[in-house]
Amino acid sequence: MPLRDHSPIVMDQLNGLYLLGDPDECPADHFQDGENFQFIGSRGISTRDGIAPHQEVSSPLANIVRLYNYITQDANTLLVLTEGGDVYHVLENGLTVFGPILSIPEMTDMGVQPYNGRAYITPFGTFNGIEKGLEDEVVYVYMGEGEPARPAAGLPPSNAPGDAFDANNGGVGNTDPGFHIFAVVYETDSGFLTALGPSGAFATLTTLANNEVDFTDIPVSPDDSVVARRIVATKIITRRLSVLLHSYR
Numbered sequence: 214m215p216l217r218d219h220s221p222i223v224m225d226q227l228n229g230l231y232l233l234g235d236p237d238e239c240p241a242d243h244f245q246d247g248e249n250f251q252f253i254g255s256r257g258i259s260t261r262d263g264i265a266p267h268q269e270v271s272s273p274l275a276n277i278v279r280l281y282n283y284i285t286q287d288a289n290t291l292l293v294l295t296e297g298g299d300v301y302h303v304l305e306n307g308l309t310v311f312g313p314i315l316s317i318p319e320m321t322d323m324g325v326q327p328y329n330g331r332a333y334i335t336p337f338g339t340f341n342g343i344e345k346g347l348e349d350e351v352v353y354v355y356m357g358e359g360e361p362a363r364p365a366a367g368l369p370p371s372n373a374p375g376d377a378f379d380a381n382n383g384g385v386g387n388t389d390p391g392f393h394i395f396a397v398v399y400e401t402d403s404g405f406l407t408a409l410g411p412s413g414a415f416a417t418l419t420t421l422a423n424n425e426v427d428f429t430d431i432p433v434s435p436d437d438s439v440v441a442r443r444i445v446a447t448k449i450i451t452r453r454l455s456v457l458l459h460s461y462r
Contacts, residue, residue: 222241224241224242226242226258227242227243227244227258228240228242228243229243229244230243230244230245230246230247231243231244231245232245249261273307274293274295274301274303274310275295276295276296276297277293277294277295278294278295278296278321278322279293279294279322279323280292280293280294281293281294281323281325282327283302283325283327283332283357284327285327285330285357286329286330286357288304288305290302290303290304291303291304292325292332292334292355294320294322294323297316297318298316298317298318298319298320298321298336299312299313299315299316300312300313300314300315300316300320300323300334300362301313301314302314302355302357302359311359312359314355314359314360314361314362315334315336315353315355315361315362317336317347317350319336319338319347320336320337320338320347321337321338321339321344322337322338322339322344323335323336323337324337330356330357331354331355331356331357331403332354332355332357332362333352333353333354333355333365334352334353334354334355334362335352335353336350336353351364351365351366352364352365352366353365354403356402356403363438365403365405366405366407367399367401367405367407367434367436367438367439368399368407368434368436369398369399369407369408369409369410369411370397370398370399370407370409370410370411370432370434370442371410371411371432372411372414372430372432376430376432377414377429377430378397378411378414378415378416378428378429378430378431378432379416379428379429379430380393380395380416380417380418380426380427380428380429381418381426381427381428381429382418382420382421382424382425382426382427383424383425383426383427384424384425385423385424385425386423386424386425386426387423387425388420388421388422388423388424388425388426389420389422389449390419390420390421390422390449391419391420391449391450392417392418392419392420392449392450392451393417393418393419393420393446393447393448393449393450394415394416394417394446394447394450395415395416395417395418395426395428395444395445395446396409396410396411396415396416396444396445396446397409397410397411397431397432397442397443397444397445398410398442398443398445399434399436399439399441399442399443400439400440400441400442400443401436401438401439401440402438402439402440403438406443409445410432411432416428428444431444
């Protein structure tokens with residue numbers, strides 16, 4: 214209908230995109246830009262084809278909430294979130310499905326960040342129409358091989374009761390003389406380095422010149438994701454700070 218003395222323009226065909234001259238000169242049967250459409254024949258136009266559900270498995274996933282691209286080291290796969298907070302890893306156009314690799318009933322969506330073949334997953338929930346991270350949850354890491362996702366950050370080293378991580382001067386080595394503090398960190402299979410440990414039991418030692426340092430009761434992690442133990446040390450600490458630290462032990 215006319216609006217403020219302007220008659221409507223009836224478009225019954227589209228003759229393509231107009232990329233010449235000023236945008237104000239675009240003919241009525243052309244577009245300056247367009248998304249999600251396709252041409253039919255020489256003059257017809259329709260919306261772009263949608264995504265057809267297709268899973269070549271005997272028990273296809275149902276009630277799918279979200280699909281996320283998950284690029285591994287050798288393939289472009291999918292992470293699929295279904296109702297109820299279950300996450301599946303779908304490979305080979307649906308021929309292989311791992312999972313659920315993560316199950317959090319309160320999860321209604323998730324953030325996914327692929328990196329170096331792994332996937333980092335942040336659980337989200339919906340609260341009063343607002344989507345945000347779930348309280349008391351963590352970022353999870355999925356290694357891409359079908360094993361359940363686990364917290365991306367690992368626990369720091371801890372010793373069994375009665376064990377005491379300690380450092381002592383040993384035989385001939387390559388140390389510099391001075392006061393040092395030693396601790397242990399774990400390295401996980403995702404490259405994460407934990408906090409220092411054992412908690413509250415750092416080893417202190419005044420090293421001698423050209424000696425080695427011997428360590429006792431180095432903690433061992435029960436977690437299969439830990440691939441290495443690393444002993445870290447400070448540089449030489451001055452005497453004043455050394456006395457202060459000893460007074461707190």
